Amino acid sequence: MYNYVEDGDSKTSAYMEQDQEKYEAFMTRIEAGEKIEADDWMPADYRQALIKLISMHGISEIMGALPEKEWVPKAPTLKRKLGIMAKVQDEMGHGQLLLRVAEDLMKPYGKTREDLMEDLLNGDLKFHNVFHMPTKTWADAGMVGWLVDGAAIISQTNMLDASYGPYQRALQRICQEEVFHAQHGESIIMALAEGNDYQREILQESLNRWWPALLMFFGPSSAETTGSSKQDIMINYKIRKSTNEELRQAFLSKYLPRVFSLGLTVPDETVRYDEKEEKWIYKQPDWEEFKQIIRNKGPRSKERLRVREIAYENNRWVRQALATDPVSV
Amino acid sequence: MSKIVETAEIARQDPSYYQALRELLFQLADDDFIISFRGSEWLGLAPHIEEDVAYSSITQNTMGHAVMYYNLLEELGEGDANFLAHDRGASDRRNGAYLEKRNGEGKYLEEPYFDWALAVVRNYFYESFKKVKLEAISTSSYKPLANVAKKVLMEHPYHFAHWKLWIKQLQTSSEEAKKRIQNRIEEAWEEFLDVLELGNYGNEMVQHQLIAIDEETIKGNWLEEVKTVLVAMPEGPLGKKYGSGRNGEHTSDLDQALGTLAEVFQSDKTAIW
Ligand SMILES: [Fe+2]
Numbered sequence: 146m147y148n149y150v151e152d153g154d155s156k157t158s159a160y161m162e163q164d165q166e167k168y169e170a171f172m173t174r175i176e177a178g179e180k181i182e183a184d185d186w187m188p189a190d191y192r193q194a195l196i197k198l199i200s201m202h203g204i205s206e207i208m209g210a211l212p213e214k215e216w217v218p219k220a221p222t223l224k225r226k227l228g229i230m231a232k233v234q235d236e237m238g239h240g241q242l243l244l245r246v247a248e249d250l251m252k253p254y255g256k257t258r259e260d261l262m263e264d265l266l267n268g269d270l271k272f273h274n275v276f277h278m279p280t281k282t283w284a285d286a287g288m289v290g291w292l293v294d295g296a297a298i299i300s301q302t303n304m305l306d307a308s309y310g311p312y313q314r315a316l317q318r319i320c321q322e323e324v325f326h327a328q329h330g331e332s333i334i335m336a337l338a339e340g341n342d343y344q345r346e347i348l349q350e351s352l353n354r355w356w357p358a359l360l361m362f363f364g365p366s367s368a369e370t371t372g373s374s375k376q377d378i379m380i381n382y383k384i385r386k387s388t389n390e391e392l393r394q395a396f397l398s399k400y401l402p403r404v405f406s407l408g409l410t411v412p413d414e415t416v417r418y419d420e421k422e423e424k425w426i427y428k429q430p431d432w433e434e435f436k437q438i439i440r441n442k443g444p445r446s447k448e449r450l451r452v453r454e455i456a457y458e459n460n461r462w463v464r465q466a467l468a469t470d471p472v473s474v
Numbered sequence: 475m476s477k478i479v480e481t482a483e484i485a486r487q488d489p490s491y492y493q494a495l496r497e498l499l500f501q502l503a504d505d506d507f508i509i510s511f512r513g514s515e516w517l518g519l520a521p522h523i524e525e526d527v528a529y530s531s532i533t534q535n536t537m538g539h540a541v542m543y544y545n546l547l548e549e550l551g552e553g554d555a556n557f558l559a560h561d562r563g564a565s566d567r568r569n570g571a572y573l574e575k576r577n578g579e580g581k582y583l584e585e586p587y588f589d590w591a592l593a594v595v596r597n598y599f600y601e602s603f604k605k606v607k608l609e610a611i612s613t614s615s616y617k618p619l620a621n622v623a624k625k626v627l628m629e630h631p632y633h634f635a636h637w638k639l640w641i642k643q644l645q646t647s648s649e650e651a652k653k654r655i656q657n658r659i660e661e662a663w664e665e666f667l668d669v670l671e672l673g674n675y676g677n678e679m680v681q682h683q684l685i686a687i688d689e690e691t692i693k694g695n696w697l698e699e700v701k702t703v704l705v706a707m708p709e710g711p712l713g714k715k716y717g718s719g720r721n722g723e724h725t726s727d728l729d730q731a732l733g734t735l736a737e738v739f740q741s742d743k744t745a746i747w
């Protein structure tokens with residue numbers, strides 16, 4: 146899934162393009178709405194921004210399966226078991242699709258998927274802040290589908306017209322599936338909201354816990370907050386259209402009325418819609434904490450990476466066996 | 475002469491028929507349910523991402539099959555399908571005991587040192603058995619069951635081919651892989667037998683034409699299949715080290731599974747989830 150995460154410590158200096166002519170032709174193409182393909186010429190900072198965006202998106206899909214995975218075997222009814230299995234399978238599928246797109250972009254640098262996995266494990270490749278958070282109750286399974294996937298839909302539909310063709314096409318399919326995920330999540334939430342006291346209690350408790358992470362989801366509104374911002378380059382190169390803050394506002398406009406209509410609250414007494422300014426006023430989440438989280442210092446960062454690491458190490462013999470001698474069947 | 479029982483209502487009129495049908499349905503439902511549970515624990519831990527996608531798809535389909543059987547039991551009057559899946563104790567379960575075995579060391583959320591060799595051998599053995607059993611009930615005298623079997627058989631070839639390819643590949647690749655697979659095969663040989671059996675009501679199942687073949691034939695047909703794939707067949711006879719799951723004999727691994735899969739359900743049985 147998910148929105149571009151900025152950590153504030155990896156400033157790539159805007160690369161001065163040698164070949165001005167190629168660069169201008171490239172800009173003319175994307176401004177005319179043409180799509181760039183994997184083998185086309187592209188500026189180095191465009192390629193690097195895409196690699197970072199897409200590998201982070203892909204790996205977040207995969208790491209995003211882990212918090213939900215906790216609830217797959219535990220889903221409380223047969224219908225819920227089938228629903229959450231289908232959803233998490235989709236997420237793994239998104240990861241697969243996106244890593245392939247990233248792999249093509251990395252070819253000129255001689256990097257592969259193995260490198261991405263190693264980057265993830267050694268902390269060079271970040272995954273999205275929401276997936277560093279713990280899940281405590283079944284309500285979290287609903288909250289992830291409803292609001293995390295809901296936030297993902299907002300940020301991904303913003304890139305449905307992205308200038309890079311392979312990513313743009315992958316997003317069409319991903320966004321279609323995300324709509325089902327949000328419905329799946331909403332259905333879990335509705336059952337809890339209409340349920341007994343205990344169910345409503347775990348629902349509200351879950352929303353309280355997820356709220357700051359959901360605000361952080363879209364990233365800081367400007368470079369000042371965390372020290373750097375890639376949103377400008379993403380917009381200039383027509384990868385996405387809106388700023389972080391615009392996306393967050395769209396999220397609040399879509400979901401806060403629904404939250405309130407279910408009789409739920411958010412842990413922010415100051416939150417309100419300002420008619421004059423035409424925007425939501427809300428308490429900023431702790432951006433210092435955000436920086437820590439995406440540096441793998443979040444509440445569950447270590448455990449989730451550990452699971453990934455075990456899977457990677459523990460299956461090494463299988464990957465080696467597959468590389469040995471493929472049998473003809 | 476072949477008899478056809480069209481509805482649950484007619485099935486209930488003959489106590490002997492009903493009893494055998496009920497047992498058979500619980501075997502089918504519980505087998506798919508527990509192996510799907512073990513599959514769901516693997517999620518995110520498979521050797522590569524493509525496999526994670528494929529395995530979770532199979533796991534999900536398999537859960538879908540279990541649901542169809544639990545629904546047939548609900549129609550028969552055995553109670554709500556969700557309760558049948560989540561609220562029966564170990565001794566009421568009818569799955570083969572080998573199918574409940576843990577995936578390896580560790581837990582699915584903590585230090586999951588799961589063994590892919592076990593996953594491959596177990597799923598290949600299970601899917602090849604499932605094919606034999608499904609074909610034998612696709613002509614079942616109980617029409618609703620025959621219909622479900624035909625549906626499941628349509629999805630089955632993909633699952634079966636998937637695991638067959640895995641075992642073939644690993645049996646003929648690195649020395650380490652060969653050894654790991656062979657060890658799991660030898661182990662399964664001592665544990666798999668009750669999966670192939672029909673339990674205490676097996677004779678009645680055959681007499682009532684609920685299933686077309688008896689357990690000896692199931693075993694024989696299954697052996698025919700695995701002989702074509704296993705590079706080295708284990709020498710001894712098949713065993714059922716943990717007793718007969720078909721008659722409610724199970725291991726503590728099943729208790730662990732039930733504790734996990736019913737955790738939320740059990741937290742409030744009256745709630746609507
Ligand atoms: Fe996704």
Ligand SMILES: [Fe+2]
Pocket residue numbers: 146236294297322323326
């Ligand atoms: Fe999703």
